[in-house]
Amino acid sequence: MSASETGQRKNSAGPDIDKPKWDQGSYIGRARHFFTVTNPMNVFATPEQLSEASDIVHKYRKGESLEKLGITEEKLWSCKYLYDSAYHPDTGEKMIIIGRMSAQVPMNMLITGCMMTFYKSTPAVIFWQWCNQSFNALVNYTNRSGSSPIAVSTLVQSYVGATGGALFTALSLNHLAKKGPPLAGRLVPLAAVAAANCVNIPLMRITELQEGIELQNDKGQKVGASVSAAKQAITSVTLSRILMASPSMVLAPLLMNYLDKRNLLKRVPWAGGPIQVALCGVCLTFATPLCCALFAQRVSVPVNSLEPEVQEQIRAKDPEAQIVYYNKGL
Structure with a gap:
């Protein structure tokens, strides 16, 4: 519905x-x-x-x-x-289970924990960055704004662009981090995730950037589409996604660096992975909703602040509308 x-x-x-x-x-x-x-x-x-x-x-x-x-x-x-x-708020369709926002914590705690555990090996970096971007692409598609279908070519461009951007960032920074302190290497996954989000989300929602995001009046009726509103929506979603990942991807490296310096895991080196996965789970349980809440889901926009042609569109359908709304997506 x-x-x-x-x-x-x-x-x-x-x-x-x-x-x-x-x-x-x-x-x-x-x-x-x-x-x-x-x-x-x-x-x-x-x-x-x-x-x-x-x-x-x-x-x-x-x-x-x-x-x-x-x-x-x-x-x-x-x-x-x-x-x-x-169920999707615009289309009413049941969403793929691992693409739902309720799956963010369990899926991300596993992927993020593994990215930070296996950050030194090039094959492991490639594999876990690929897993992360595959998951992100699915989440972006599942939680896209509006009911407009996304072309297969757009999905492919987004997926390839984000995965390529994440791998380039991770491998390049890993190479540079070898010359720096151990903590620098542990923070590389965060930089890769941030870079990938800046590519993945705009590409996944390129249709909205080209044709505009759906605008509704206070009765929930579609009255137009705005490119400027789409830019605001995508910017806020990108920022919240980066901030969502940051606590776990900063605190876990700091903790592991502390444990390494004091040789506290010398007798149980296998414990590093589970510790990081568990810490990611705790952080994400709180960071996911708190960062989603940074920006309103249903955003209100004054009609006179939109593009002139969009204002004409809206007034042709609802002459009384002063404020319109859009679903920014997640």
């Missing part, structure tokens, strides 16, 4: 579930929202649980009351957030 459809099917007899439970005008409200959306436990929801959540959400949107559905308001919100964790 698209946002424009849901905008026309709000239930006036209860809470408005087409808006987050918490105030999205404040960082705390957005953080609470994303802690719920990115909850790793949602990955383990069964198809039956997802189907039940979807059924409740759709029936409620069509006007059925909580009493008729036989549920409490708390149960309604629980179903809504479970639904949001698995």
Whole structure:
């Protein structure tokens, strides 16, 4: 179900579930929202649980009351957030499980931990950077904004560009880091991830940069598309992705460097990998929702701040619109 459809099917007899439970005008409200959306436990929801959540959400949107559905308001919100964790906000399609935001923590803790454990060997650098960019490409595709399909050529360009950028950065910096302190080498994966995100996300969403991101009025109806809004959305997503990865990719190297200097892992050298994976898991559990919350998901834009031709588009469809909205993506 698209946002424009849901905008026309709000239930006036209860809470408005087409808006987050918490105030999205404040960082705390957005953080609470994303802690719920990115909850790793949602990955383990069964198809039956997802189907039940979807059924409740759709029936409620069509006007059925909580009493008729036989549920409490708390149960309604629980179903809504479970639904949001698995279904795309614009298209209503069930997302691939490892591309969902609820899979970010378990997937990234494994990949990031391995990238930082096996950063010295060239074959290992190539393999884990390839794994990371393959996963990122899938996440970017799954969480793209709007319902416009992404061309296969765009997917290939994004994938090749990001993987090439990450490998070039990692291998080049690894070579330079050999002349520096051990900590410098451990921080190379972060630089590679940052470089890859700067390539991957814009390429994956190149259609939005060319044709504009979908704009909606306060009723959820599409009223235009803006390239300038797309640039803002992609910039904010890129920044939040880099910041999301930073805590684990900075703290883990610092910890491992500390342990190495004191020979604390001399008797159990195999423990380095599990320690880094576990630390990444702890960091990402908090960094993922907190960095997603840095920018509002549904962004409001004054109509008069958009491109002149886009303003004409909007006023032709909704002359009264002063503010329009877009889903920035994740």
